Structures are given as C-alpha cells and as structure tokens.
Amino acid sequence: MQPAHDYAPAPESERPADVYAAYLVHLQRRGRGNTAYTQAARSFLRRWPQVGRWADLPLDTRLAANCSTRPFITFLMVSRRLQPGYDYLVHRKLSSLWHELTDSCLEPDLNQFIGAASELGFSQRVASAIGSQIIARLLIQTGLPLADLRESDLQDLLHACDIRQMHTGRGAKHYRATTHSARQILFHLGILDSEARPAVTPLSLEERMADVPSALRPAFVAYLHRKRATCTPKTVSSLATRLAHFGRYLAAVDPDIVSLAALDRRRHIEPFITSLTTTVNSVTGEPITVADRIRRVHAVGNFLAEITEWGWDDAPPRKLIFRADLPRAQRVLPRYLPVDADRKLTAALSNSTYRLAADALLVQRACGLRIGELLDLELDCIHEIPGQGSWLKVPLGKLDSERMIPVDEEVLTLVDRITATRSPGRPLRHPRTGAPADFLFTHHGKRLSQSAVRQELNRAAAEAGLGHITPHQLRHTYATALINAGVSLQALMALLGHVSTQMSLRYAHLFDATVRSEYERALNLAKSHIGPIPAGRTQLPLTDVTGDGGWKDAPAIKSRLAGGYCLRAPAQGSCPYANICEHCPSFHTDSTHLAVLSAQRVDARDLADDAEKRGWIEEAERHRALVSRLDVLISESAAG
Structure with missing residues (x-):
C-alpha cells in the first residue's frame, strides 16, 4: 500500500511548507539528506512556490540545477508534484530513480508493468530497465495511471529523443529499442489496442528503386505495386531486389535512357546477362549461384514480357529475353546432414539454454517443416484422431497448402515443453489473414523471429563442431531419413507438402534403394565366386x-x-x-x-x-x- 499522506498527487494550491515537510519525511525514510539538501529545497521553494512553474524555464536552466537540488526535483517528480517536460526527462540520467520510487505513488503501476514483462519472458534486469527508462518517465510527465497511457504518449517521448539527437548528436537507439518493448508489454496488458510494429521498418518500393534511372523508376515501381495483387509480400520483395539490380546495371551502362521501350537486346540485355557470371553476393562476397542467375534473368524477362502484354505505353516493342538466355540449371542433390552430424547437432540443441529456439529447431527436424511453416504453427496445432494417433497440422506455407503430419511421443513432449516455455499474452495478428492468432512460438510477447532461430542453429552447429548449417537442411535430413526407411513417393509428397512428383523425386535420386540392392547383390555374388582380387599387382600370375x-x-x-x-x-x-x-x-x-x-x-x-x-x-x-x-x-x- 502506498502511504497516501506522503505521496498523494498534490493540488496546485499546496503550500511550500507542506511540500518541504513531505520532503523531510521522504529523506528520513530514505536515510539520506544533509543541510545542503534541505537548504537547496528551501531555496527552490522560495523561487518557485508553485513548483510546477519551474518546468517553464529554458532547458539549459533546468539542467543546470546543482547536485543538492536534483534530489529535491526527483522527489517532486515521483510524488507527482512536478511534470518537468520530456525534453528534461530524456536529457537527465535518473540513476537513483528506483530508490526514489520505493513507496511512491508510481510504484504500484511500475510493479504491474514489470510483472507483465516478466511473464512475457523478459529478465528482471531488462524489465526494470524498460520500466525506469520509458514507463516511469511517461507516468511522471503525463500524471496518468498506467492504464490510461496511450500511443501518443510514447510518440511524444520519442519525439523529444529526436530533438535531443538533432541538438546534441546523442543517438536515441536505446530509447527506441526499449520503447518498442514497452509498447509490446502495454499491448499484452490490454492498455494499447495494437501490438508493436516491427523494430526494423522495411524500405518502401520507391526507396528500393532509388538507384534505377529516374526516367524508368515509375515503371519499375508501378509494376511491383501491380504484382502485390497476385503475389505474396515476400515474392514482391524478392522481385524488387532483382529488378533493383537490373536498374543499377542500366544506370551504370546507360544513365540517359529515357524509356523501357528504348531497351536494346545487343546493347542492354545481352551484356546484362553476361555480367551475371561475375556478379557477387552482397552479403558473402562470393559469385552468385547459377540458380540466382536464373532467377534474375527470369525476373527481368517476366517484367518486360508482362508490361508488353498489359499494353503499357513504354513497354518494349518486341521480346528481349528468351529461354536460351537461361543458364543450364544445376541438378544438385538435397543437402542433408549425415547421421553422425545429425546426432551431434541434436545433442547440442538438447543442451541449449535458449530452449524456445532450440526446441523449434528440434520440431523442424522431427517433422520436416519449412522455417516459415514452423513459425506459423499455432497453439492448437496438435490433433488427436481416434485410432490414428496424434497429428501436427501444418499451416499454409510456401505453396499455400495445409497438410497433416503424424507425430510420435517425442514430438508431443517437445510441443508440451514449448507451450510451457513460450511467453503468454494476447493473440497476435496473423501476417497472412490479419486475424488474431495464438502462435506456438512467442518470445517477449512477439513471434519468434527467423533470425533468432538461425542464430541458435549457428551456435549449436559451432558447439557440435560442424560447419554452417541452414534450417532447410533439417528438412532435407528428415526427407532423407524417410527415403532410407523405404517410404513411398506418394507418402513423401504428402509429408513434405510437395505438389509435384519432381520435387520429391530429388530425394528418391539421392538414395535409390533398387540401385543399392542390385549393387550389393552383384557384389556379394562376385565375391562368393572369385574371392578377393589380389591387390598391388598389375598382372595376375x-x-x-x-x-x-x-x-x-x-x-x-x-x-x-x-x-x-x-x-x-x-x-x-x-x-x-x-x-x-x-x-x-x-x-x-x-x-x-x-x-x-x-x-x-x-x-x-x-x-x-x-x-x-x-x-x-x-x-x-x-x-x-x-x-x-x-x-x-x-x-x-x-x-x-
């Protein structure tokens, strides 16, 4: 219970003597104070008997308060007698704030917030940091209880951070990060109506096409906007990446080009296709793969062909890219993990301290899911079918199809552990439908990210002494194990969610049981008839x-x-x-x-x-x- 006699919100007509008496009680309770503190408080009250007027002073004057006056100002803030302004709050480092908040009228709200943060998986240290850095400042400045805070209050605080950065050069990255987390916690408390937006906001299509020649840029952007009607956001983003590369190439070889209709095969297209053989990946610095070259040529070819079909005014008058322009696709086998590597990785994941991400990877390995399907799983993904055992419902994924996968007790144990480990909270917006959904993998009140899963996989692979491993290799390993166990092609297609036999046949080619059995039969027969062939001789005596x-x-x-x-x-x-x-x-x-x-x-x-x-x-x-x-x-x- 807060001591109402000491920290109840003070009326504007409160006498300076009453404020001074409350401060003395506060110092006594805190076991602090000396004559310098009390003299500074009396001096402050003589100059500003109505303490709220102090906030009208210029920022430099407010920040110039000496070390004896600052404890009194902090007391006025936590007792809700003073709203010093966001500009002051973001400049002032309130290192002793938590000590001053004890038994204050702000403490119940802060305890509620920190309790909610802990339920969402935040550590006590991080939850306290968010509470003091964001929530305490909001409560001080607004004078409102926690339940009445709004999105506009968070924006006001961030705006003050932007102004500080503009005047002093001091960045606001830490404020933005903690504000993002604070917003998510307030959403799960039911105080805010919408969840926090992604911390990293993607660039607009106009921004991504910034390097395209200015005369061509509107057509590039309009085409990508049109593709949004029939393609997923991820597909449009991939198209934007490939078309931006084509646009940068055109800007380099012909910056004065005025229209797509002016594109010439010998001058623009053929040199572009040739340049792809030496193009490097911007992340790895290695030459792009043949598959990536094919995708880039496809993207440009479809772009030019479709705007021609649509009758756009600046479309090329003739076809510029043909099937023969595509390099021969490499028929590579799926990159599965050998048995020993699979066991080592499983052991490293089983011993991980980051249980949510590690268990997510174990589920992916046990069920052969794509990473997008994995993170889209919902709490009710396990279905018990009488007489048929337990099944995992895999949501719509890459091919926009759902499927059911039979699971064993090991997977059920994993899901139970994940359910206990995940952070609870309000349903989150589904990225496909926009409807609220209870996702299985939630952490800190948000969906577990792909980057978090990949980082955990990298850590586990390094601990196991393995090289770089991708999440999709776990899917390949699952499929390879099924092929080795003799599963039929039709069953493999159903389990992996493939829509064509060609997709599943890659695994059948990987380990053909017929080829193996014929080889072993012939080898055993030969050995039984002729015995071992003498080694180390070129001729047989x-x-x-x-x-x-x-x-x-x-x-x-x-x-x-x-x-x-x-x-x-x-x-x-x-x-x-x-x-x-x-x-x-x-x-x-x-x-x-x-x-x-x-x-x-x-x-x-x-x-x-x-x-x-x-x-x-x-x-x-x-x-x-x-x-x-x-x-x-x-x-x-x-x-x-």
Missing part, C-alpha cells in the same frame, strides 16, 4: 588365378584358343578379341584341324556352363555362340 587347379575351374573369365587358353580376372572384364577369328568370314579350316576344333567345342560348352553358374550370363552366351560357330565349322570340314 597363373597360380594365383587357377590356384594350381584345372584352368577350366578357375574363378576367372576364360577363353579356349586354338593354341592354348586365356585367363582374365573378373575385374578386367571380358576380352573384346576373344574367339574373334573363329567368327571371322575370312577364317577357313579343313579336316586336319577337326581334333583341335572338337576339343575347343568341348571346352567352350564346359565354359558356358561354368559362366552360367557364376551368374555371368553374357559370358555364357558368348561361349554358346562359339559352340554354334564351331558346329558349323566342324560340319563344313567333315563334308569337305
């Missing part, structure tokens, strides 16, 4: 191949020749010249060679049977073809 046994029984590729035989290791493959002479039309024989041909036929038949037993089907067919040819030769020799 006869004894190594035959094992001192009969040459026809050797685990090798064999051919019977007229004057001997050929032995080749299976790794060498069949000889393309084996028995070529017997099949040649120029080959002739007679009855004097019947014994040799008959012996060769017997060996060829035995070699065919041996090859078939070893699974060398083509080799067996080669020997049977030789048997057939020898039958012809023997028949012709006997008849001759």
Whole structure:
C-alpha cells in the first residue's frame, strides 16, 4: 500500500511548507539528506512556490540545477508534484530513480508493468530497465495511471529523443529499442489496442528503386505495386531486389535512357546477362549461384514480357529475353546432414539454454517443416484422431497448402515443453489473414523471429563442431531419413507438402534403394565366386588365378584358343578379341584341324556352363555362340 499522506498527487494550491515537510519525511525514510539538501529545497521553494512553474524555464536552466537540488526535483517528480517536460526527462540520467520510487505513488503501476514483462519472458534486469527508462518517465510527465497511457504518449517521448539527437548528436537507439518493448508489454496488458510494429521498418518500393534511372523508376515501381495483387509480400520483395539490380546495371551502362521501350537486346540485355557470371553476393562476397542467375534473368524477362502484354505505353516493342538466355540449371542433390552430424547437432540443441529456439529447431527436424511453416504453427496445432494417433497440422506455407503430419511421443513432449516455455499474452495478428492468432512460438510477447532461430542453429552447429548449417537442411535430413526407411513417393509428397512428383523425386535420386540392392547383390555374388582380387599387382600370375587347379575351374573369365587358353580376372572384364577369328568370314579350316576344333567345342560348352553358374550370363552366351560357330565349322570340314 502506498502511504497516501506522503505521496498523494498534490493540488496546485499546496503550500511550500507542506511540500518541504513531505520532503523531510521522504529523506528520513530514505536515510539520506544533509543541510545542503534541505537548504537547496528551501531555496527552490522560495523561487518557485508553485513548483510546477519551474518546468517553464529554458532547458539549459533546468539542467543546470546543482547536485543538492536534483534530489529535491526527483522527489517532486515521483510524488507527482512536478511534470518537468520530456525534453528534461530524456536529457537527465535518473540513476537513483528506483530508490526514489520505493513507496511512491508510481510504484504500484511500475510493479504491474514489470510483472507483465516478466511473464512475457523478459529478465528482471531488462524489465526494470524498460520500466525506469520509458514507463516511469511517461507516468511522471503525463500524471496518468498506467492504464490510461496511450500511443501518443510514447510518440511524444520519442519525439523529444529526436530533438535531443538533432541538438546534441546523442543517438536515441536505446530509447527506441526499449520503447518498442514497452509498447509490446502495454499491448499484452490490454492498455494499447495494437501490438508493436516491427523494430526494423522495411524500405518502401520507391526507396528500393532509388538507384534505377529516374526516367524508368515509375515503371519499375508501378509494376511491383501491380504484382502485390497476385503475389505474396515476400515474392514482391524478392522481385524488387532483382529488378533493383537490373536498374543499377542500366544506370551504370546507360544513365540517359529515357524509356523501357528504348531497351536494346545487343546493347542492354545481352551484356546484362553476361555480367551475371561475375556478379557477387552482397552479403558473402562470393559469385552468385547459377540458380540466382536464373532467377534474375527470369525476373527481368517476366517484367518486360508482362508490361508488353498489359499494353503499357513504354513497354518494349518486341521480346528481349528468351529461354536460351537461361543458364543450364544445376541438378544438385538435397543437402542433408549425415547421421553422425545429425546426432551431434541434436545433442547440442538438447543442451541449449535458449530452449524456445532450440526446441523449434528440434520440431523442424522431427517433422520436416519449412522455417516459415514452423513459425506459423499455432497453439492448437496438435490433433488427436481416434485410432490414428496424434497429428501436427501444418499451416499454409510456401505453396499455400495445409497438410497433416503424424507425430510420435517425442514430438508431443517437445510441443508440451514449448507451450510451457513460450511467453503468454494476447493473440497476435496473423501476417497472412490479419486475424488474431495464438502462435506456438512467442518470445517477449512477439513471434519468434527467423533470425533468432538461425542464430541458435549457428551456435549449436559451432558447439557440435560442424560447419554452417541452414534450417532447410533439417528438412532435407528428415526427407532423407524417410527415403532410407523405404517410404513411398506418394507418402513423401504428402509429408513434405510437395505438389509435384519432381520435387520429391530429388530425394528418391539421392538414395535409390533398387540401385543399392542390385549393387550389393552383384557384389556379394562376385565375391562368393572369385574371392578377393589380389591387390598391388598389375598382372595376375597363373597360380594365383587357377590356384594350381584345372584352368577350366578357375574363378576367372576364360577363353579356349586354338593354341592354348586365356585367363582374365573378373575385374578386367571380358576380352573384346576373344574367339574373334573363329567368327571371322575370312577364317577357313579343313579336316586336319577337326581334333583341335572338337576339343575347343568341348571346352567352350564346359565354359558356358561354368559362366552360367557364376551368374555371368553374357559370358555364357558368348561361349554358346562359339559352340554354334564351331558346329558349323566342324560340319563344313567333315563334308569337305
């Protein structure tokens, strides 16, 4: 309870003696004060018996108050006897304010605010800083209770900060940051009607096209405004980035261009496409990827083609960009995490102190969500289906489609922990629909940001001794694990939210179970027949191949020749010249060679049977073809 006899709002007609007596009680309670303090207070009251008139003095005069007078001024402010002006409040560093607020009429409101901030996940230190830096100053200057504060009061405080920066050069970044947080806390208290706007306000389309030649800029901006009707804000933003790059290129090569109709393929378009091969990423400093080059050419081509179709006056008279202008797309495989890296990252996330962001990443890995889908999850995302278990409802995402994903007990435990960790508060505006929504991932009364999730992933990857990892790699890892487990293509499409088989087939190409099984079957069969091939030799000695046994029984590729035989290791493959002479039309024989041909036929038949037993089907067919040819030769020799 506040002591009403000491800190009740004072009437304007309050006598100086009563103010002085209240100050003495305040000093006694605080255990502070000396004759300098009391003399400064009497001097102040003699000059300004109506203490509120002091606020009318010039700012320099108010700030010039000495160290003995300032405690009295602070007492007047916290007891609501003085509203010194926002200009004074933002210049004055009120380092001892919290000590002066104890048992004051401002204390209940500040305690309510700090309690709400703590519920939203702010630490005690940060909540106190916001309370003293923003809320206490608002309560002092407005003379209103916390529940009556309005957005205009916050704007008045920030305006005073802007004026201070203009006069002194002292920035107001810290005031803006704490004001943003204060606004969000007041929203969850139900005091303000709307939540805080994003701390970083995106540039307008006009500002983003500032480097485009002035004559072309209106068409660039008008096109982007038109695309807002059919594209998402993120898509329009991406288009703006790519078109701004094209505009900067035109400004460099032809700053005097007056219309898009004046664009020339040989002068403007072809050099632009060529320049993309050496364009670097503004963030990494590395050359842009082939995929990025394709996107930039597509963006410019669609821009010029669409304004031509729409009949804009300054549209190019003919098509300037063609399909052949696109570089060949690279068919890269999804970048999944190997099993060991996946386990290390999971362990680092499980041990994180930033539980909300770490658990968000664990949910993404367990369910294969895109990062946008992850952060759009709502509190009621888990659905229990009788006889079908638990399912996660994934909201509209990149492809504007919803889906349901089956989840296990591990995911349910994660969601329960997130529900306990997230900050409560009023529903927030959904970026897609504008309707209020209870999002699953909220922190400090706001939605968990993508940057916070990425920073936590970077931290965990560094702790696990891994390189740079992106959130989307967790989705690739999820899909790869499913493919390895033998999930069907149709099921994979449903789980990942793909709308075409081509999107899911990338994972099927990554690990083709049929290819693997065929490889292993053939390898095992070969090993069982021939054993390990001797290493470290360029040629195979006869004894190594035959094992001192009969040459026809050797685990090798064999051919019977007229004057001997050929032995080749299976790794060498069949000889393309084996028995070529017997099949040649120029080959002739007679009855004097019947014994040799008959012996060769017997060996060829035995070699065919041996090859078939070893699974060398083509080799067996080669020997049977030789048997057939020898039958012809023997028949012709006997008849001759």
